[in-house]
Amino acid sequence: MNIEAPYSDKVMDHFNNPRNVGEIEVPDGVGMVGNPVCGDVMKLYLKVKDDRITDVRFQTFGCGAAIAVGSMVTEMVKGKTLEEAIIISNKKVAEALDGLPPAKMHCSLLAEDALKAAIEEYRAKQEGMADVQSEHHQED
Amino acid sequence: MEKIYLDNNATTPVRKEVLEVMFDLYRGVPGNPSSIHFFGRQARGYVDEARRKVASTIGAEPSEIIFTGGGTEADNLAIQGIAFSRQEKGNHIITQATEHNAVLHVCRFLEEQGFEVTYLPVSREGLVDPAEVERSIRPETILITVMTANNETGVIQPVEEIGELARVHRVPFHTDAIQALGKIPFSVQALKPDLASFSAHKVYGPKGVGVLYIRSGTRVRPLVYGGHHEGGNRPGTENVAGIVGFGRACELAIDELETEGERLRLLRDRLRSGILEKIPNVKRNGAPDLLLPNTLNMSFEFVEGEGILLGLETEGIAASTGSACTSDEPEPSHVLSAMGVPGVLAQGSIRFSLGRENTRKEIDYTITILAGVVRRLREISPFHPEEGS
Ligand SMILES: Cc1ncc(COP(=O)(O)O)c(C=O)c1O
Ligand code: FES
Numbered sequence: 001m002n003i004e005a006p007y008s009d010k011v012m013d014h015f016n017n018p019r020n021v022g023e024i025e026v027p028d029g030v031g032m033v034g035n036p037v038c039g040d041v042m043k044l045y046l047k048v049k050d051d052r053i054t055d056v057r058f059q060t061f062g063c064g065a066a067i068a069v070g071s072m073v074t075e076m077v078k079g080k081t082l083e084e085a086i087i088i089s090n091k092k093v094a095e096a097l098d099g100l101p102p103a104k105m106h107c108s109l110l111a112e113d114a115l116k117a118a119i120e121e122y123r124a125k126q127e128g129m130a131d132v133q134s135e136h137h138q139e140d
Numbered sequence: 141m142e143k144i145y146l147d148n149n150a151t152t153p154v155r156k157e158v159l160e161v162m163f164d165l166y167r168g169v170p171g172n173p174s175s176i177h178f179f180g181r182q183a184r185g186y187v188d189e190a191r192r193k194v195a196s197t198i199g200a201e202p203s204e205i206i207f208t209g210g211g212t213e214a215d216n217l218a219i220q221g222i223a224f225s226r227q228e229k230g231n232h233i234i235t236q237a238t239e240h241n242a243v244l245h246v247c248r249f250l251e252e253q254g255f256e257v258t259y260l261p262v263s264r265e266g267l268v269d270p271a272e273v274e275r276s277i278r279p280e281t282i283l284i285t286v287m288t289a290n291n292e293t294g295v296i297q298p299v300e301e302i303g304e305l306a307r308v309h310r311v312p313f314h315t316d317a318i319q320a321l322g323k324i325p326f327s328v329q330a331l332k333p334d335l336a337s338f339s340a341h342k343v344y345g346p347k348g349v350g351v352l353y354i355r356s357g358t359r360v361r362p363l364v365y366g367g368h369h370e371g372g373n374r375p376g377t378e379n380v381a382g383i384v385g386f387g388r389a390c391e392l393a394i395d396e397l398e399t400e401g402e403r404l405r406l407l408r409d410r411l412r413s414g415i416l417e418k419i420p421n422v423k424r425n426g427a428p429d430l431l432l433p434n435t436l437n438m439s440f441e442f443v444e445g446e447g448i449l450l451g452l453e454t455e456g457i458a459a460s461t462g463s464a465c466t467s468d469e470p471e472p473s474h475v476l477s478a479m480g481v482p483g484v485l486a487q488g489s490i491r492f493s494l495g496r497e498n499t500r501k502e503i504d505y506t507i508t509i510l511a512g513v514v515r516r517l518r519e520i521s522p523f524h525p526e527e528g529s
Pocket of ligand 1: 149150210211212213215240242287289290291316318319339340341348349350
């Protein structure tokens with residue numbers, strides 16, 4: 001008899017050995033999002049240089065799928081430009097894990113949302129700094 | 141890998157002695173109990189014998205035992221059966237928040253049919269206050285239904301007091317005793333309920349067989365129509381082998397109740413103290429002195445239950461985050477929520493329910509593995525405070 005496993009081997013691999021876990025001491029962007037369906041949470045940290053993601057870490061209070069999508073999304077974005085990273089959808093992350101059970105697709109949103117939130121936070125900070133800089137210029 | 145099964149409140153494996161009588165039945169007793177020829181009378185004899193065994197297990201008369209297609213059906217027959225047969229007398233039902241869905245969803249259905257249902261709250265420990273039951277009784281109250289023991293936490297309700305109140309106020313009292321059977325003493329003579337539900341697969345019997353005890357003189361409206369079987373309360377050709385299996389399972393459960401109950405209590409306590417010793421930031425759920433001897437429900441702070449289960453499963457250990465029936469629902473357990481356990485803690489809750497096959501070695505192994513899994517998940521968690529801070 002074939003016992004259908006709830007998760008693919010890839011999901012289990014990322015669950016058992018999650019990549020890029022933890023915090024970045026002085027991050028350039030941080031995104032923390034909650035999943036409205038289940039209340040689970042993901043936090044994602046970015047290090048950015050010349051619009052390119054040089055380092056990325058994640059933490060999650062979430063189910064097995066949340067851990068796997070967090071791990072996978074960090075692998076997918078490392079070295080990518082922000083433009084390339086921001087278009088990564090939850091479906092792409094799930095596909096990269098050889099799929100998720102239908103009831104667990106909502107978990108992949110955590111990865112997409114946390115990534116977007118971190119990039120947006122980075123960009124907002126950049127704009128803020130640019131504003132501050134231009135204000136300084138005006139004062140000169 | 142050896143598998144360790146710590147989910148005996150979800151279901152239990154059919155024990156050898158039960159399997160043997162069922163096998164003999166399937167092989168040697170082909171008749172329909174309603175037939176009047178030899179084959180029929182032979183099958184009838186076995187069903188009657190099983191009915192006597194179940195009856196004596198709970199201190200009932202054989203005529204008060206109705207075999208059903210499982211525990212859910214027994215709960216439905218009790219609640220819908222009383223509601224629809226007594227709707228001229230009133231439309232109010234009293235239950236409580238931590239019931240199994242086999243009770244809660246029936247109550248919700250009855251609300252759609254115009255009945256009114258009071259869902260009593262429980263304390264932080266998971267207990268219903270009998271005084272609140274009494275305060276909720278109205279002239280239109282036609283049924284009180286409170287479970288004997290909870291499937292997720294193992295909490296044992298004060299059903300004797302509630303039953304006594306129901307009798308004083310002449311309101312029929314039903315109890316879902318599905319988790320109590322075979323784990324703690326249960327007698328309809330001591331408790332005096334009007335109806336009580338049981339399920340074979342929680343006591344090492346087959347799945348899909350249940351019993352509703354109906355006190356003689358109590359009338360219920362059947363859920364299905366089609367014949368005279370089970371006194372017309374549950375028409376349909378009897379599940380002969382399943383019923384006989386349930387009878388045998390009851391007999392064995394009663395024989396072993398004390399010794400096995402004590403053995404499980406020691407194992408469960410060993411698991412509990414092992415967890416508390418090895419893992420910081422753990423909370424127990426449910427009144428510690430009023431628990432089924434086999435059940436342990438604990439919340440592991442900063443982590444989510446599904447991850448714990450998956451980590452345990454990788455090492456061959458099967459436990460559960462709550463009732464098996466709700467494991468597809470992402471929301472935290474309605475039982476823990478009703479007890480006021482905060483959402484994030486409820487999400488990190490695991491139920492361990494022990495059974496006949498568990499050994500000390502398995503428990504010790506589980507403690508070790510669990511400590512590792514929780515530590516690893518906490519390292520991933522954004523909520524986990526840094527070491528030393
Ligand atoms: C308390 C309780 N009530 C009802 C049921 C339903 O019984 P069954 O699975 O036999 O339908 C269960 C178990 O599943 C239970 O634990
Ligand atoms: S169930 Fe919440 S993230 Fe998966």
